[in-house]
Amino acid sequence: MRTQVAIIGGGPSGLLLSQLLHRKGIDTIVLERKTRDYVLGRIRAGILETGFVDLMREAGVSERMDKESFVHDGTVIAFGNEQFQVNFTEHTGTPVVVYGQTEVTRDLYDAREAMDGKIVFNVENVEIHDADSDAPYVTYSVDGREERIDCDFVAGCDGFHGVSRQTIPLSVRKEYEKVYPFGWLGVLSETPPVHDELIYANSDRGFALCSMRNANLSRYYIQCSLSDDVEDWTDQMFWNELKRRIPEEAAEKLVTGPSIEKSIAPLRSFVTEPMRWGRLFLCGDAAHIVPPTGAKGLNTAASDIHYLYHGLLQYFEEGDSEGIDRYSEKALARIWKAERFSWWMTNLLHRFPDQTEFDIKMQLADLTFLRDNREAQSVLAQNYVGLPY
Ligand code: FAD
Ligand code: DHB
Numbered sequence: 001m002r003t004q005v006a007i008i009g010g011g012p013s014g015l016l017l018s019q020l021l022h023r024k025g026i027d028t029i030v031l032e033r034k035t036r037d038y039v040l041g042r043i044r045a046g047i048l049e050t051g052f053v054d055l056m057r058e059a060g061v062s063e064r065m066d067k068e069s070f071v072h073d074g075t076v077i078a079f080g081n082e083q084f085q086v087n088f089t090e091h092t093g094t095p096v097v098v099y100g101q102t103e104v105t106r107d108l109y110d111a112r113e114a115m116d117g118k119i120v121f122n123v124e125n126v127e128i129h130d131a132d133s134d135a136p137y138v139t140y141s142v143d144g145r146e147e148r149i150d151c152d153f154v155a156g157c158d159g160f161h162g163v164s165r166q167t168i169p170l171s172v173r174k175e176y177e178k179v180y181p182f183g184w185l186g187v188l189s190e191t192p193p194v195h196d197e198l199i200y201a202n203s204d205r206g207f208a209l210c211s212m213r214n215a216n217l218s219r220y221y222i223q224c225s226l227s228d229d230v231e232d233w234t235d236q237m238f239w240n241e242l243k244r245r246i247p248e249e250a251a252e253k254l255v256t257g258p259s260i261e262k263s264i265a266p267l268r269s270f271v272t273e274p275m276r277w278g279r280l281f282l283c284g285d286a287a288h289i290v291p292p293t294g295a296k297g298l299n300t301a302a303s304d305i306h307y308l309y310h311g312l313l314q315y316f317e318e319g320d321s322e323g324i325d326r327y328s329e330k331a332l333a334r335i336w337k338a339e340r341f342s343w344w345m346t347n348l349l350h351r352f353p354d355q356t357e358f359d360i361k362m363q364l365a366d367l368t369f370l371r372d373n374r375e376a377q378s379v380l381a382q383n384y385v386g387l388p389y
Contacts, residue, residue, distance in 0.1 A: 003029045006138045006151040009158030010119055013284035013301040015108035017155055019059045020309045026316050030119040043188055043261045045101040046211050047295035049386030052302040053097050061111045069099035078201040078247045084371045091381035100213045101298055128154050128167045132278035159285040168277040180267035181353050185224040187238050188261040193218045194254045201246045202349045208245035223350055235259050267291040269343055275328040281308050288335050290342035300338045304331045306389050341383040
């Protein structure tokens with residue numbers, strides 16, 4: 001088989017790239033290790049930057065999102081029993097959009113199917129060969145058959161545990177990592193959201209976040225210990241703990257119900273450099289991870305796709321390699337700023353096991369400064385809605 005761009009991974013990054021390129025007549029094949037249902041069963045991000053929304057529009061997949069998503073002009077930050085709003089639209093002219101990663105992925109799968117896009121599911125043993133030559137190819141097995149795809153470029157969109165990053169020799173690749181000493185326990189429940197905006201809460205019992213997917217679907221998170229097992233947390237225990245971490249007014253209003261999904265995610269900051277090796281490009285979680293505080297994971301994946309898509313377009317349409325040659329540099333410049341913001345939000349809002357009383361006073365000073373200072377709120381707002389591409 002031959003294609004122009006072989007895409008490893010059928011998560012949001014791979015699907016979005018495939019859809020954008022296909023609309024410009026550039027051929028792709030997406031290789032996904034799991035099934036479509038498995039990918040859609042993963043409950044992950046919920047907040048989209050408007051840059052991402054624009055990219056979905058450019059990809060022709062925004063119809064349902066435009067109808068069903070919610071626009072949020074700001075967010076609530078709570079600490080102890082205090083709370084204040086940071087208004088994004090007032091500070092930046094831009095809101096954020098609430099539309100789950102599951103829905104984004106479903107819309108992209110539907111669009112790929114409608115256009116007869118080539119996606120191979122259940123692939124195993126994917127290997128990328130000769131990425132540093134002019135003739136790269138990818139091998140894999142599916143249903144017991146060995147297959148080979150020759151291509152011009154490979155896009156590594158296969159997440160943190162994929163093969164693409166590992167293909168880049170260690171002599172070329174440098175990785176930067178910070179692992180946080182806690183996780184997030186998340187619950188999805190068919191209950192109305194507790195508030196019409198998100199609430200990010202710093203409490204002396206640890207972080208909590210009240211989020212949502214729609215008018216009758218709420219997503220809540222609490223900071224938990226890395227040694228916790230999801231089975232240790234009954235729904236009742238989760239709701240009791242959440243109520244103790246959010247402002248009293250919200251706790252009283254909170255509607256609880258059975259969880260329809262419950263999972264624990266560890267928190268990590270991670271960046272690999274460079275994001276390009278020869279004809280292989282890394283995108284999204286394959287190249288970088290942020291802790292979820294600040295909702296940047298999916299959004300940074302989208303900005304990579306923006307840079308790579310335009311670089312590939314410039315190459316295929318104009319024969320100019322400037323865009324792909326500068327891909328890694330451009331993507332990383334934006335990534336490191338999102339890394340900083342997510343790291344800062346994580347430090348601002350969580351309880352750390354080794355935190356001293358001094359450290360807690362520093363958090364409080366940061367929070368009260370943010371509460372009282374418009375410029376500080378503007379900095380948060382600019383980062384939250386997404387820095388320009
Ligand atoms: P992925 O979504 O990981 O997609 C990669 C795809 O590649 C997967 O479908 C995988 O099956 C496939 N794959 C892997 N290896 C191979 C292989 N060898 N061959 C073929 N296919 C392969 N972000 C937020 O902003 N907010 C959140 O609340 C949030 N929660 C998260 C919770 C969890 C548990 C995780 C893991 C991430 C979370 N994120 C969150 C981050 C966000 O979901 C990711 O940034 C986003 O999914 C990145 O998309 P991606 O397409 O780059 O990678
Ligand atoms: C959600 C996740 C986040 O990490 C975040 O900062 C905001 C919202 C969510 O899943 O809704």
